[in-house]
Amino acid sequence: MAQYLFACGCGFVGRYLSRCLLAAGDEVVVLGNLSNSALTKLVPGCELLEGDVRKPDDVEAANSSSDVVFHLAAVASVGPSNRRWSKSHHTSQSGSAIVFEVAARSKVGHVVYASSAAVCGGNA
Numbered sequence: 001m002a003q004y005l006f007a008c009g010c011g012f013v014g015r016y017l018s019r020c021l022l023a024a025g026d027e028v029v030v031l032g033n034l035s036n037s038a039l040t041k042l043v044p045g046c047e048l049l050e051g052d053v054r055k056p057d058d059v060e061a062a063n064s065s066s067d068v069v070f071h072l073a074a075v076a077s078v079g080p081s082n083r084r085w086s087k088s089h090h091t092s093q094s095g096s097a098i099v100f101e102v103a104a105r106s107k108v109g110h111v112v113y114a115s116s117a118a119v120c121g122g123n124a
């Protein structure tokens, strides 16, 4: 049995993926600030750690015993991320750097990062 950490697992992708892992008998821990997702969306069976990927201490605390990290925390909608550049930047760039840096220092074997077709702009 492996332990998977989701940053964040309450979102659209995280909910589906965590259901699959729980069904396979794995353990799922979710780090989320619940900015775009209600607690009611947490898949039953997941452990929730309320926290923010922009805060190194929150990510450090969540990482302690995970084998794999799925990094899904994002301002995922194109409209809000275009309207709030600073928030979007801090979550996507700073948050990602923190997730990768903390994982590199811990026993985490892999970090799986979900990018977006939106990075290709009109060429996608």
Ligand SMILES: NC(=O)c1ccc[n+]([C@@H]2O[C@H](COP(=O)([O-])OP(=O)(O)OC[C@H]3O[C@@H](n4cnc5c(N)ncnc54)[C@H](O)[C@@H]3O)[C@@H](O)[C@H]2O)c1
Residues within 6 Å of the ligand: 007, 008, 009, 010, 011, 012, 013, 014, 031, 032, 033, 034, 035, 036, 037, 051, 052, 053, 054, 071, 072, 073, 074, 075, 076, 077, 091, 095, 114, 115, 116, 117
């Ligand atoms: N949905 C898709 O079809 C799709 C396709 C390709 C790639 N992706 C990528 O997958 C990732 C997840 O997408 P989604 O559709 O599940 O988005 P979503 O908005 O449903 O979920 C994102 C989650 O991140 C959380 N979050 C936001 N800021 C946070 C922070 N600072 N700290 C912790 N948690 C935070 C939100 O509360 C939310 O639960 C994104 O990077 C997105 O670009 C999604």
